Amino acid sequence: MKFPEFLDKASNKIKLDLNSYKENRVKRRINNLMKKHNIKDYKSCLNKLGSNSDFQEAFLEHMTINTSEFFRNPKNYEYLQNKIFPELFNKKNKVKIWSAAASNGCEAYTLAIILNELGIKANRYQIKATDIDPSILAEAKTGKYKDNALKKVPKEILNKYFTKKDDHYQLDSKIMSRVQFSRLDLLKDRYDNNLDLILCRNVFIYFTKEVKDQLTTKLSNSLVNDGILFLGNTEYLLKPDQFNLNKVYNSFYQKKQ
Ligand SMILES: C[S@@+](CC[C@H](N)C(=O)[O-])C[C@H]1O[C@@H](n2cnc3c(N)ncnc32)[C@H](O)[C@@H]1O
Incomplete structure (x- = not known):
């Protein structure tokens, strides 16, 4: 499965349009996450997104950077x-x-x-x-x-x-x-x-x-x-x-x- 097809299907599963985010960054982060979870290709990643709600949550968390602080700037x-x-x-x-x-x-x-x-x-x-x-x-x-x-x-x-x-x-x-x-x-x-x-x-x-x-x-x-x-x-x-x-x-x- 090619990356654009994966991205469309993954967006549907997590209900967040990943095509709106800068592509290089999204790709890098997805590849990192797959490595961390020992997932070998986009098809398996999609299957896991569909069958494992903990993984779905981890995926969404990984795509959104949550860094913040009081009185930032x-x-x-x-x-x-x-x-x-x-x-x-x-x-x-x-x-x-x-x-x-x-x-x-x-x-x-x-x-x-x-x-x-x-x-x-x-x-x-x-x-x-x-x-x-x-x-x-x-x-x-x-x-x-x-x-x-x-x-x-x-x-x-x-x-x-x-x-x-x-x-x-x-x-x-x-x-x-x-x-x-x-x-x-x-x-x-x-x-x-x-x-x-x-x-x-x-x-x-x-x-x-x-x-x-x-x-x-x-x-x-x-x-x-x-x-x-x-x-x-x-x-x-x-x-x-x-x-x-x-x-x-x-x-x-x-x-x-
Ligand atoms: C780096 S934090 C910024 C936090 C805070 N505004 C600050 O400047 O310290 C970015 C936040 O944007 C949220 N975010 C990313 N995509 C979003 C979307 N489509 N709708 C709403 N929030 C989103 C992330 O979940 C994350 O918590």
């Missing part, structure tokens, strides 16, 4: 704290926020911590956090983190919001209650609308240019006029105009009126 979070949030909450009573490839929740919880630090009451905002991978969402809901996710957390924030347990840190339950997690596939599911702030960070890098453009259009359509799209550090838009967006700072784009 701190300068951008400073901008959010000092500029974006004050302006947003001055303008609106209730603010709708979406962390669109939320992974283990570090990003969404960072927002909840910053809003708490700004003294903004929880009834003035909603933070939705979604991801394609159910196992990482389950992890996010535990609020347990290892050192590597906490390297950029300022000391006083770490002491205030985390409790050291044996081999991990436990996030404060009040902060955890401010984020709602659910599963969403950015490729095929419907997005909410009238959002004030969308974080879609460090996931575009895995998609083809064509898919990235389609998703940027969908994200822009989901924002209110003036709403903000916050991307990953390396994921700038060459022509924000094309998506009805203006660049405002580093990885921040604002929807035009």
Whole structure:
């Protein structure tokens, strides 16, 4: 069986369109996984995907890179704290926020911590956090983190919001209650609308240019006029105009009126 045929059939089995991701990377990762599980060819891999739900789960996990950390790219979070949030909450009573490839929740919880630090009451905002991978969402809901996710957390924030347990840190339950997690596939599911702030960070890098453009259009359509799209550090838009967006700072784009 040739790779393109395998990819179509595997996509059907795991219900995720692998053709939307950069081909070289997908191929490399599938070959690695097959080696690890002693699978000799694509046909056997497909059979295993069809008959073994544990393998199906491992396959999906392997295709989605879940790396995340609190306060990832701190300068951008400073901008959010000092500029974006004050302006947003001055303008609106209730603010709708979406962390669109939320992974283990570090990003969404960072927002909840910053809003708490700004003294903004929880009834003035909603933070939705979604991801394609159910196992990482389950992890996010535990609020347990290892050192590597906490390297950029300022000391006083770490002491205030985390409790050291044996081999991990436990996030404060009040902060955890401010984020709602659910599963969403950015490729095929419907997005909410009238959002004030969308974080879609460090996931575009895995998609083809064509898919990235389609998703940027969908994200822009989901924002209110003036709403903000916050991307990953390396994921700038060459022509924000094309998506009805203006660049405002580093990885921040604002929807035009
Ligand atoms: C590298 S993590 C980024 C986490 C976080 N946004 C950050 O920047 O720290 C990428 C996440 O994108 C998710 N992902 C990949 N494809 C997706 C899709 N089609 N729909 C939703 N999430 C997806 C993965 O499961 C993974 O958790």
